[in-house]
Amino acid sequence: MFSVLMExxxxxxxSIRSTPYPVLRSENLRRWFLQQEADLFxxxxxxxxxxxxxxFLDLNxxxxxxxxxxxxxxxxxQLINSTFGMKELFDTxxxxxxxxxxxxxxxxxxxxxxRHGLAYIPHNDLVSIVLNDFRTSLSRALAVTARGLPVIQExxxxxxxxxxxxxxxxxxxxxxxxxxxxxSLDQLDSLATRSFPLCMRxxxxxxxxxxxxxxxxxxxxxxxxxGLGLSLEQALTFWRTEFARGSIDPEKFxxxxxxxxxxxxxxxxxxxxxxxxxxxxxxxxxxxxxxxHHGCPFRHTDADLLRQRLQSHRLSSSEINQVMEYVKGxxxxxACQKYFEFTHKVEDGAFGLSHPNQYFEESQxxxxxxxxxxxxxxxxxxxxxxxxxxxxxxxxxxxxxxxQSTQLSASQVEEQELLEECFANGVVLRxxxxxxxxx
Numbered sequence: 001m002f003s004v005l006m007e008x009x010x011x012x013x014x015s016i017r018s019t020p021y022p023v024l025r026s027e028n029l030r031r032w033f034l035q036q037e038a039d040l041f042x043x044x045x046x047x048x049x050x051x052x053x054x055x056f057l058d059l060n061x062x063x064x065x066x067x068x069x070x071x072x073x074x075x076x077x078q079l080i081n082s083t084f085g086m087k088e089l090f091d092t093x094x095x096x097x098x099x100x101x102x103x104x105x106x107x108x109x110x111x112x113x114x115r116h117g118l119a120y121i122p123h124n125d126l127v128s129i130v131l132n133d134f135r136t137s138l139s140r141a142l143a144v145t146a147r148g149l150p151v152i153q154e155x156x157x158x159x160x161x162x163x164x165x166x167x168x169x170x171x172x173x174x175x176x177x178x179x180x181x182x183x184s185l186d187q188l189d190s191l192a193t194r195s196f197p198l199c200m201r202x203x204x205x206x207x208x209x210x211x212x213x214x215x216x217x218x219x220x221x222x223x224x225x226x227g228l229g230l231s232l233e234q235a236l237t238f239w240r241t242e243f244a245r246g247s248i249d250p251e252k253f254x255x256x257x258x259x260x261x262x263x264x265x266x267x268x269x270x271x272x273x274x275x276x277x278x279x280x281x282x283x284x285x286x287x288x289x290x291x292x293h294h295g296c297p298f299r300h301t302d303a304d305l306l307r308q309r310l311q312s313h314r315l316s317s318s319e320i321n322q323v324m325e326y327v328k329g330x331x332x333x334x335a336c337q338k339y340f341e342f343t344h345k346v347e348d349g350a351f352g353l354s355h356p357n358q359y360f361e362e363s364q365x366x367x368x369x370x371x372x373x374x375x376x377x378x379x380x381x382x383x384x385x386x387x388x389x390x391x392x393x394x395x396x397x398x399x400x401x402x403x404q405s406t407q408l409s410a411s412q413v414e415e416q417e418l419l420e421e422c423f424a425n426g427v428v429l430r431x432x433x434x435x436x437x438x439x
Contacts, residue, residue, distance in 0.1 A: 195363035211246030227276035
């Protein structure tokens with residue numbers, strides 16, 4: 001099995017043994033889990049010294065040969081000219097020779113030196129090659145383990161708990177408004193163009209164009225704006241003003257729409273302070289219908305229309321093709337992250353995208369000149385933002401007749417509360433050799 005970096009007691013098999021049940025049950029969630037493990041692997045690998053990397057490669061039968069000092073000196077000019085930012089790093093950088101077929105992404109981007117069918121990979125880029133092997137090994141192990149799920153599902157005592165386990169949200173939810181009032185309403189148009197993820201950018205301009213959004217769109221976009229720091233008063237002003245440009249006067253707005261906005265801010269009904277939707281929730285729930293603008297564009301938009309939209313955002317044909325490859329493989333969050341990299345002109349975002357508000361924060365870091373989670377030309381490797389654990393959220397405001405979401409029954413709510421109590425007390429279900437463990 002693929003041994004995890006510098007932790008002899010951990011491997012792909014140990015990752016599988018501690019995998020939560022819902023991840024194994026759903027193909028989409030298996031992909032999500034795979035991405036989180038890949039992000040963690042990338043970070044660990046980036047922190048290793050050359051000696052540790054060579055030991056790791058030998059341990060896992062990855063035969064990537066480090067070039068000798070005399071060959072490095074001989075090829076100095078070619079290596080510097082073919083590798084971005086290598087002039088300052090050359091003396092301290094190790095290079096590895098691998099078959100060029102193992103480094104097609106780097107070859108396609110013309111980022112490395114090629115000779116006699118071999119690609120010369122700098123230490124900082126070797127992770128891209130090794131990561132492919134890790135993902136393949138982990139993906140295969142997940143698929144094999146998932147075949148044992150019927151054993152668990154036969155236990156009727158666990159069925160209610162397991163049924164809703166995948167909808168527990170235990171990561172950063174942007175529920176605490178740290179920047180209330182820092183964003184003014186007249187900034188939204190420019191922010192939408194520069195820093196909104198495609199899903200929220202689409203909602204913003206659909207609202208500006210039509211002066212209305214259906215319930216699913218209002219909820220998804222309204223909670224996103226709330227997470228940015230828009231106060232309740234600002235939100236009411238924003239929606240009231242925009243709707244008034246259409247056919248909804250202020251009186252009709254107060255009767256039909258203001259309540260739901262106050263409800264989302266925890267000022268009505270049960271006074272639950274609702275949180276912005278994560279990527280997984282947007283992708284997996286409340287599929288948009290005709291006339292809707294919510295959802296994930298990479299998941300819910302026709303491929304030809306998506307290409308047109310990406311082209312209108314000034315992505316090149318090559319960049320669009322790279323994004324669409326992820327879409328074709330149903331890696332929607334990776335497609336969005338690639339969109340981030342292309343629109344922000346960075347080579348590697350190096351953060352695990354899992355939330356629209358996280359996308360906005362990372363964009364603002366870059367645009368304000370702050371530290372961003374990517375490799376810098378100085379040679380130091382910045383610690384990437386740890387991707388929040390973003391399983392689909394369970395709670396949402398009461399929905400109008402326009403929404404296609406299904407409300408939870410009283411028994412389901414009770415089961416959900418039991419589940420949340422388990423998480424609050426640190427109870428975790430694990431699949432181990434055909435049985436369920438509580439830990």
